[in-house]
Amino acid sequence: xxxxxxxxxxxxxxxxxxxxxxxxxxxxxxxxxxxxxxxxxxxxxxxxxxxxxxxxxxxxxxxxxxxxxxxxxxxxxxxxxxxxxxxxxxxxxxxxxxxxxxxxxxxxxxxxxxxxxxxxxxxxxxxxxxxxxxxxxxxxxxxxxxxxxxxxxxxxxxxxxxxxxxxxxxxxxxxxxxxxxxxxxxxxxxxxxxxxxxxxxxxxxxxxxxxxxxxxxxxxxxxxxxxxxxxxxxxxxxxxxxxxxxxxxxxxxxxxxxxxxxxxxxxxxxxxxxxxxxxxxxxxxxxxxxxxxxxxxxxxxxxxxxxxxxxxxxxxxxxxxxxxxxxxxxxxxxxxxxxxxxxxxxxxxxxxxxxxxxxxxxxxxxxxxxxx
Amino acid sequence: xxxxxxxxxxxxxxxxxxxxxxxxxxxxxxxxxxxxxxxxxxxxxxxxxxxxxxxxxxxxxxxxxxxxxxxxxxxxxxxxxxxxxxxxxxxxxxxxxxxxxxxxxxxxxxxxxxxxxxxxxxxxxxxxxxxxxxxxxxxxxxxxxxxxxxxxxxxxxxxxxxxxxxxxxxxxxxxxxxxxxxxxxxxxxxxxxxxxxxxxxxxxxxxxxxxxxxxxxxxxxxxxxxxxxxxxxxxxxxxxxxxxxxxxxxxxxxxxxxxxxxxxxxxxxxxxxxxxxxxxxxxxxxxxxxxxxxxxxxxxxxxxxxxxxxxxxxxxxxxxxxxxxxxxxxxxxxxxxxxxxxxxxxxxxxxxxxxxxxxxxxxxxxxxxxxxxxxxxxxxxxxxxxxxxxxxxxxxxxxxxxxxxxxxxxxxxxxxxxxxxxxxxxxxxxxxxxxxxxxxxxxxxxxxxxxxxxxxxxxxxxxxxxxxxxxxxxxxxxxxxxxxxxxxxxxxxxxxxxxxxxxxxxxxxxxxxxxxxxxxxxxxxxxxxxxxxxxxxxxxxxxxxxxxxxxxxxxxxxxxxxxxxxxxxxx
Numbered sequence: 001x002x003x004x005x006x007x008x009x010x011x012x013x014x015x016x017x018x019x020x021x022x023x024x025x026x027x028x029x030x031x032x033x034x035x036x037x038x039x040x041x042x043x044x045x046x047x048x049x050x051x052x053x054x055x056x057x058x059x060x061x062x063x064x065x066x067x068x069x070x071x072x073x074x075x076x077x078x079x080x081x082x083x084x085x086x087x088x089x090x091x092x093x094x095x096x097x098x099x100x101x102x103x104x105x106x107x108x109x110x111x112x113x114x115x116x117x118x119x120x121x122x123x124x125x126x127x128x129x130x131x132x133x134x135x136x137x138x139x140x141x142x143x144x145x146x147x148x149x150x151x152x153x154x155x156x157x158x159x160x161x162x163x164x165x166x167x168x169x170x171x172x173x174x175x176x177x178x179x180x181x182x183x184x185x186x187x188x189x190x191x192x193x194x195x196x197x198x199x200x201x202x203x204x205x206x207x208x209x210x211x212x213x214x215x216x217x218x219x220x221x222x223x224x225x226x227x228x229x230x231x232x233x234x235x236x237x238x239x240x241x242x243x244x245x246x247x248x249x250x251x252x253x254x255x256x257x258x259x260x261x262x263x264x265x266x267x268x269x270x271x272x273x274x275x276x277x278x279x280x281x282x283x284x285x286x287x288x289x290x291x292x293x294x295x296x297x298x299x300x301x302x303x304x305x306x307x308x309x310x311x312x313x314x315x316x317x318x319x320x321x322x323x324x325x326x327x328x329x330x331x332x333x334x335x336x337x338x339x340x341x342x343x344x345x346x347x348x349x350x351x352x353x354x355x356x357x358x359x360x361x362x363x364x365x366x367x368x369x370x371x372x
Numbered sequence: 373x374x375x376x377x378x379x380x381x382x383x384x385x386x387x388x389x390x391x392x393x394x395x396x397x398x399x400x401x402x403x404x405x406x407x408x409x410x411x412x413x414x415x416x417x418x419x420x421x422x423x424x425x426x427x428x429x430x431x432x433x434x435x436x437x438x439x440x441x442x443x444x445x446x447x448x449x450x451x452x453x454x455x456x457x458x459x460x461x462x463x464x465x466x467x468x469x470x471x472x473x474x475x476x477x478x479x480x481x482x483x484x485x486x487x488x489x490x491x492x493x494x495x496x497x498x499x500x501x502x503x504x505x506x507x508x509x510x511x512x513x514x515x516x517x518x519x520x521x522x523x524x525x526x527x528x529x530x531x532x533x534x535x536x537x538x539x540x541x542x543x544x545x546x547x548x549x550x551x552x553x554x555x556x557x558x559x560x561x562x563x564x565x566x567x568x569x570x571x572x573x574x575x576x577x578x579x580x581x582x583x584x585x586x587x588x589x590x591x592x593x594x595x596x597x598x599x600x601x602x603x604x605x606x607x608x609x610x611x612x613x614x615x616x617x618x619x620x621x622x623x624x625x626x627x628x629x630x631x632x633x634x635x636x637x638x639x640x641x642x643x644x645x646x647x648x649x650x651x652x653x654x655x656x657x658x659x660x661x662x663x664x665x666x667x668x669x670x671x672x673x674x675x676x677x678x679x680x681x682x683x684x685x686x687x688x689x690x691x692x693x694x695x696x697x698x699x700x701x702x703x704x705x706x707x708x709x710x711x712x713x714x715x716x717x718x719x720x721x722x723x724x725x726x727x728x729x730x731x732x733x734x735x736x737x738x739x740x741x742x743x744x745x746x747x748x749x750x751x752x753x754x755x756x757x758x759x760x761x762x763x764x765x766x767x768x769x770x771x772x773x774x775x776x777x778x779x780x781x782x783x784x785x786x787x788x789x790x791x792x793x794x795x796x797x798x799x800x801x802x803x804x805x806x807x808x809x810x811x812x813x814x815x816x817x818x819x820x821x822x823x824x825x826x827x828x829x830x831x832x833x834x835x836x837x838x839x840x841x842x843x844x845x846x847x848x849x850x851x852x853x854x855x856x857x858x859x860x861x862x863x864x865x866x867x868x869x870x871x872x873x874x875x876x877x878x879x880x881x882x883x884x885x886x887x888x889x890x891x892x893x894x895x896x897x898x899x900x901x902x903x904x905x906x907x908x909x910x911x912x913x914x915x916x917x918x919x920x921x922x923x924x925x926x927x928x929x930x931x932x933x934x935x936x937x938x939x940x941x942x943x
Contacts, residue, residue: 090733
């Protein structure tokens with residue numbers, strides 16, 4: 001159901017918004033060689049939602065991936081060896097010493113110090129090796145290079161927003177959108193994410209990069225990686241965060257460094273384009289800022305009330321009846337829980353204070369007005 | 373559960389068994405007999421095992437397809453779909469409640485009380501040669517506190533369910549979830565008291581009530597494991613109680629403890645929670661170790677290999693288990709140094725665990741192995757628990773855990789330990805002591821079929837979840853990317869086979885209790901030729917367990933010696 005929504009093209013996407021996206025894609029397309037790599041590098045590239053071989057191996061798309069996988073494989077080999085050894089011995093004993101007669105003689109052996117020492121010491125030594133290897137790799141993941149590209153990640157029920165402090169005005173979001181590229185990074189350059197949550201615990205997980213870190217409200221956590229493959233990869237929330245936890249997924253796009261700047265210059269900027277109406281701009285904000293995660297346009301109830309026919313409607317709230325006008329909408333964006341519409345008392349919408357400016361809120365109001 | 377001693381008057385030595393020594397409902401509800409309380413725990417935990425298992429079958433069915441469709445269809449069919457709300461969200465919430473019910477009930481109402489409550493209560497005094505536990509009335513209180521806690525869980529189900537996951541992570545649980553968090557946490561809070569009192573009771577019983585001659589080194593390994601468990605129960609459970617109390621305070625009185633919006637710290641909750649819940653993992657698995665030690669030794673007629681190593685490794689595990697909680701939090705935002713220390717300590721637990729597995733396998737050497745149902749479960753345990761233990765190494769390794777944390781790899785790992793370890797051992801123990809407890813024999817042929825179904829179903833359900841996790845499938849997702857569908861279908865089919873095996877097992881065990889399966893003659897005292905004291909008394913035991921004070925002059929695993937001299941001698 002939710003996946004359908006994810007995959008369904010958004011109805012009537014505004015031409016201007018499309019144009020910005022298209023410009024970004026066009027920039028990426030200027031490097032055909034890179035795309036050829038993307039198409040051969042692994043099943044997740046460019047077609048993450050399509051059915052593919054279930055037994056495929058996950059792409060190794062960051063500098064951490066191959067070292068994590070080497071250690072993983074090392075433990076797999078050791079485990080298979082010891083499992084086969086233990087089960088082999090057990091199976092052999094089960095066959096050799098199966099009861100053939102009631103008075104079958106058994107050995108009166110009770111213990112053997114030498115054997116017991118060996119089977120304590122050998123695993124202990126191997127475990128120390130595994131521990132040190134894992135610890136060294138882990139420490140590498142905790143110390144970001146000083147020249148890393150800085151990215152801010154915010155988790156909310158149930159989408160991600162990503163800001164680039166060095167690229168003013170650029171914000172990407174995993175809100176339900178057919179082109180929801182949540183994070184764009186260049187290949188071969190370290191990227192540091194500084195993450196926080198607006199509400200509950202989330203966890204930022206990119207399997208292809210082998211990185212994962214909890215995203216907490218009220219404090220910052222950090223994560224860094226260096227992508228090694230051009231392509232698109234899945235991003236998941238890996239810490240249970242409520243109703244639509246399963247929908248809190250997005251896509252990470254890795255571009256050649258040359259295309260990265262061009263992409264950011266064109267994509268994700270949330271400004272009214274020249275010739276774009278306020279309502280069309282509002283529609284773009286609806287898709288980009290995650291409004292669509294909770295508010296439908298077709299009259300069906302989602303997490304929050306639908307926007308269809310909302311303008312001018314009289315709503316019952318926990319503070320009495322309210323007519324939906326400019327001020328009520330603005331208040332609901334900035335102080336969402338000031339007046340909660342009946343039937344949605346259990347829902348906590350996060351505040352967009354500081355996230356949307358007055359111009360953007362005005363555009364949203366104009367957009368809502370068009371939704372008769 | 374009617375006994376038939378009246379038909380065996382020819383035997384002048386037979387006293388009425390504990391099952392019929394007193395009659396009437398009241399004699400059960402207010403019994404202070406540890407054996408009757410054991411049966412009552414058994415019935416209650418199995419009931420909840422069924423409920424939580426059905427929840428699992430329901431959400432495994434949902435996972436047959438990548439979309440969230442089946443729950444929605446089921447809700448629609450049952451008329452439970454609210455037309456004013458998004459059906460997709462309603463079915464997502466229902467899925468979240470199903471996995472929460474499964475986890476919370478399995479942990480708090482089934483696995484924690486199952487072995488200590490049912491088998492521990494029944495067997496501990498019998499194995500020690502005691503008349504009862506040290507505090508029989510306290511034991512009765514434990515049971516009723518357990519039932520009260522269970523009632524709060526049942527109330528939670530009817531009050532709309534719980535959707536926080538069994539871990540109650542804040543601030544979702546304290547400030548965001550609209551579900552019945554208070555009643556569930558209060559239920560778990562109450563259950564804690566039952567756990568503490570049972571632990572206390574068992575500790576004192578083991579210290580003070582061993583039969584003359586039963587030195588610590590002659591105590592059956594099951595008692596050792598119950599002892600280690602009891603120590604953890606008494607020391608760790610109060611921390612859970614306080615944590616849940618703080619959570620309730622935050623939720624009801626808005627005292628900011630864990631929610632950063634009120635100045636609290638959500639990671640603090642995780643520290644508190646895992647400080648209990650990691651040791652609780654060993655509350656759950658140690659009794660399973662104890663059962664397996666008995667099964668392997670008795671059914672291979674061998675002295676358990678490395679008695680001291682097994683006994684002391686239980687204690688070592690119990691102690692180390694208190695200082696490894698941070699391995700649940702490698703990616704939580706705790707400091708890197710903490711991560712490294714906890715990783716190292718986690719590896720330290722692996723060694724005594726490995727020692728146990730090796731010792732059990734070595735016990736089979738030059739034995740006389742009998743493949744009856746309890747032994748099949750014992751051998752199955754070695755298979756599944758070894759996988760559970762080895763995959764724990766992956767998760768204890770820092771860099772590898774970063775990738776595998778909160779994926780299906782973790783789900784598979786803890787099911788191999790909790791289900792493949794504790795539950796498999798529990799079912800094996802149930803068969804091993806079934807005749808002793810009920811005076812009835814189950815059908816061995818049916819038992820073996822059940823064991824086969826459980827083995828196939830269990831491994832089919834969970835083994836490929838290791839692969840799913842490594843491929844990056846996160847936990848607690850009710851919709852997923854289509855690439856994972858084949859493996860989810862495999863898991864779901866496996867869960868049906870497992871469910872069938874368990875229902876089959878319940879069926880033939882219950883069948884053995886029916887009137888038509890009453891044995892013509894009382895069953896022998898010693899079903900398997902065991903050497904521990906529970907086999908020296910009548911089957912089922914008399915109300916006060918033994919006719920006289922049993923004495924012990926050798927250890928309970930001296931089978932080669934016993935078999936040479938012919939028969940068990942307890943005097």
